[in-house]
Amino acid sequence: MANLKALRIRINSVRSTQKITSAMKLVAASKLRRAQAQMEAARPYAERLAHLLAALAPQVASSPTAPALLVGTRQDRTHLLVAVTAERGLAGAFNANVGRTVRQLKARLEAEGKVVKVATIGRKGRDFLRRDVAGRFAFEVSFAGKKQITFEDAHAISERIGALLAAGEFDVCTLIYNRFVSVISQQTIEVPLIPTPIPAEAAAGSGPRAVYEFEPEEETLLAALLPQYLATQIYRALIESAAGEQGAR
Amino acid sequence: MPLALELISPERLLLAKPVEMVVIPAAEGELGVLPGHAPMIVALKGGLIRIFEHGQETAPFFVTSGFAEITPERCSILATEAIAREALKKSEAEARLAAAKNAWEAVDKNDPFARDQAMAAIATAETMLRLAAG
Structure with missing residues (x-):
């Protein structure tokens, strides 16, 4: 039977845990605001770039020499799954959701006879998936100790993905991350990266599409634009995930 | 009628204002853009974005590379990196x-x-x- 002393100790313990979690909440709230501002700021570039790609890609997609980033290898044998998670835990089901989605996707693809490789961004994802994909990590990136993610970080990751594609290491690439829906909710989504889905233009209300002149010609332009588009998508995933992580706390 | 200039880097919108003319470092040579320009999409090389408003040139920006979308009303510059010239x-x-x-x-x-x-x-x-x- 709990005596008075044991009860006191218990009360104290709950109180100090409460102090820690409420302090974490406060910190998360201010980090969340910063992350949200970063998300907002990145939107115009992403929108415009998607618009350019939509104007450009249809003219090149059918060409036999279309860049690999756009059309992939035209095969569907090896899949690369890129999972974006947080560096730290204590964020509810935030990291586990991504891990579980990757696991399910991997099981489904393997049931179809495909080879699955995994890359992780964030320490938690690597720890979660370590046993499932032992020895088949394409690469792992960790931003531990980094205060704010920059576009440079995303660009470096997109270059690694591009190099793996050029080396024939995979045919199809999918990004899995927690999309920031609102302050209190995140949604784990799968985004196809390669082959690049051509962004659908908001057809309604935009009227007839302007006919552009291109300089240099379409294929050269697209070859420069696609890596940038890939980096933009990864950047978006990184900052949405960072905002979602703080929201989940 | 002025030209709506936008200078955007991947991380944020740097500049959005109406201008009279902008000169951009297109990959195949400098390109002066006035209102009513034919629609174009061009790649950029490293160089200066020169902005003209109220009859004179204002503080230019250096861009490393990127793209520009030009329509008769608008010029959107998507710079991979953009730095004010004084800050170089x-x-x-x-x-x-x-x-x-x-x-x-x-x-x-x-x-x-x-x-x-x-x-x-x-x-x-x-x-x-x-x-x-x-």
Whole structure:
């Protein structure tokens, strides 16, 4: 039977845990605001770039020499799954959701006879998936100790993905991350990266599409634009995930 | 009628205002854009974005590379990196040039796209250094 002393100790313990979690909440709230501002700021570039790609890609997609980033290898044998998670835990089901989605996707693809490789961004994802994909990590990136993610970080990751594609290491690439829906909710989504889905233009209300002149010609332009588009998508995933992580706390 | 100029980097919107003319460093030569320009999508090389409003030139920006979308009403510049000209630093430009030259040594000269990119990086760093010095 709990005596008075044991009860006191218990009360104290709950109180100090409460102090820690409420302090974490406060910190998360201010980090969340910063992350949200970063998300907002990145939107115009992403929108415009998607618009350019939509104007450009249809003219090149059918060409036999279309860049690999756009059309992939035209095969569907090896899949690369890129999972974006947080560096730290204590964020509810935030990291586990991504891990579980990757696991399910991997099981489904393997049931179809495909080879699955995994890359992780964030320490938690690597720890979660370590046993499932032992020895088949394409690469792992960790931003531990980094205060704010920059576009440079995303660009470096997109270059690694591009190099793996050029080396024939995979045919199809999918990004899995927690999309920031609102302050209190995140949604784990799968985004196809390669082959690049051509962004659908908001057809309604935009009227007839302007006919552009291109300089240099379409294929050269697209070859420069696609890596940038890939980096933009990864950047978006990184900052949405960072905002979602703080929201989940 | 003015031209709506937008200068956007991947991380944020740097500038959005109506201007009279903008001169952009297109990959195939400088391009002056006035209102009513034919619709175009161009790649950019390292160089200065020069902005003209109220009959005179205002503070220019240096961009490393990127794209511009031009319509009769609008000019949107998507710069990979954009730095105000006054903020250019000689030491940074030198470091960048050294890095670009190292990258050139490492590049596969049989891959035309990678080769062109490495060459463009050197040219960009050289332009940056020239602007930072002068």
